[in-house]
Amino acid sequence: MAASRPTVLLVDDDPDLLKLVGTRLTSAGYEVVAVESAEAALARLSVQRPQVVVTDLRLQGLDGMALFQSIRASDPALPVIVLTAHGTIPDAVEATASGVFAYLTKPYDPAVLLAKVAQAITLSGGTDPAAESGWCRDIVTRSAAMQTVLSEAKMVAAGDAAVLIQGESGTGKELLARAIHQASPRREGPFVAINCGAIPEQLLESELFGHVKGAFTGAHRPHTGLIQTAHGGTLFLDEIGDMPTLLQVKLLRVLQDREVRPVGAIQATRVDVRFISATHRDLRQAVEEGRFREDLYYRLAVVTLKLPALAERREDIPLLANHYLGILARKYRKEITGFSAEALEALMAAPWPGNVRQLANVVEQCCALTTTPVIPASLVTRALRENPTEVLSYAEAKARFERDYLIQLLKLTRGNVAEAARLAQRNRTEFYRLLRRANLQPGMFKYDHLPDVASGEEAES
Structure with a gap:
């Protein structure tokens, strides 16, 4: 069965321009849904999710930025491209800082618009079958x-x-x-x-x-x-x-x-x-x-x-990044709406030797450090630099193994330190010191149904 064409939701209150842009997008291979107002666009979005929205800035009723804010609130992974005949540099800066994927002025260059649409579809999460x-x-x-x-x-x-x-x-x-x-x-x-x-x-x-x-x-x-x-x-x-x-x-x-x-x-x-x-x-x-x-x-x-490596399924990177971002924004209690276009490009270009687990770590670092609703490329670059692989240092690997080993001993002995120390061939004083270093309490294991203290609460991997 042939794959369905990517859908573009086109919003403009000028019927002639709506027809012109729609024709160009259709000729480029896209399925175009054209509406003449932000209100009509929101109604359409409630029943069908496109891969990208292209909207005029000046509209009767809600304007293009109001439409963008509504989309961002309900679907932060959906890219929005703004077209305007009244654009200024401050307007463009403000729009892109808010998370608009691209800000193009009229008369627009058709080649630039098509390139931006293609880029947005590539970098967007798209649908999740x-x-x-x-x-x-x-x-x-x-x-x-x-x-x-x-x-x-x-x-x-x-x-x-x-x-x-x-x-x-x-x-x-x-x-x-x-x-x-x-x-x-x-x-x-x-x-x-x-x-x-x-x-x-x-x-x-x-x-x-x-x-x-x-x-x-x-x-x-x-x-x-x-x-x-x-x-x-x-x-x-x-x-x-x-x-x-x-x-x-x-x-x-x-x-x-x-x-x-x-x-x-x-x-x-x-x-x-x-x-x-x-x-x-x-x-x-x-x-x-x-x-x-x-x-x-x-x-x-x-x-x-x-299972393919993440580098072999790069189209999933934006989808995964936005998925983790939604989870982590709630964890850190931050109002984060998404990644900038440059940040998504950086994520797409990274080698990802640690695969999806590394991606989740990078997104979490960005989420913890961001001070803006849209995560900038600089934070992604920093996180990638500090998380080049999933390989642990010797000290980290030793600490992780030691904690897992102690957990298994305590599970086996149901929290009996004397028995656990005997199995480990260590005296009780030294064993207690190891427990303190691993932040483990023997009482946590004196139950028939034990909590998963090794992994903690989760969200992939």
Whole structure:
């Protein structure tokens, strides 16, 4: 099916000019909706979202700037181009500072207008097809590459086949896994996620498979593993390529027999779990090098989905940036209406080695530091310079690992510091010092249902 043409909403109270500009835009391949007043434009916007609005400044009734302000209040990602026969430099400065995409004076140069319209459509968020589908509403995209992945994911979701999601760090592998779960017959069951690369081997085994009382030193009570916790639902194994070899053998047995045997247990328990795994590594290469079991690979990769890097879906950058901006503006309690055209250009041109996660970080820094309703290019440039990649420094990586390790110990021991210190082979005084440095309180873990203190409240990724 042919893709629909981009729509331009054209507003001018001069019928001759409306016809002339409309004809030029239509000849350039655009779908044109022409109206003669701001009021008519707002009525049209309530039933159809164009990709760009081109409006005269002087109109009967509401003027072009009033129309722009109304649009900005309800849809900050929709670009507006203002045409005027009465423009001055101060007017242009004020309009662009307010967030108008472009300010062109009449008589206008048709080539310049067409270039600005094309640029606005490229840089605007456009529509969000994923938002129309509840199962993947958290995945913000309009790119063809992502639509292909989502189409495949929707088909896979209907069955129970194991899925391997491949993609660079920060591309949103867990978001896709959650979407598959939401689209599956298991949607009413639990979705349980674990990062196989963030937990030490001895803790990972207990977290996944559980243990019985007395299974090892400090195991004073039984612990239900995440595989059993996911019974009737989906288990998401993030960074499966980092799973230790011995645990790969145990996981393979679960996949083959659909039974799990907790550490120290004599009997196994039947489980009904759908497995989705993810990795940024090349698992085929890991198999060839003997770092990952071939039989486990084929069990996990019945269907493989590959998420594109953000640099491969650049048309999504403005859409994602405005999506995060809306969330973060509320978080910081700021009246932020959008990015300047130059700021969007800077976002579009960036290499994004950290993918969507890096983009969210850049937008958050801009949101935290901006003092104007429209985020200028200077803030974007600064944020990009200070967030060149998602690679952590050694000290940051060590601190993050240490905190995750302490959290897992406290979860395992239900906040018993003496047991946790014994498992970590540290004395209690030193262990308390580590907890203080990581800003962790043992009392947070003395409950059956624990808060997710590792990730905190969220919004992708």
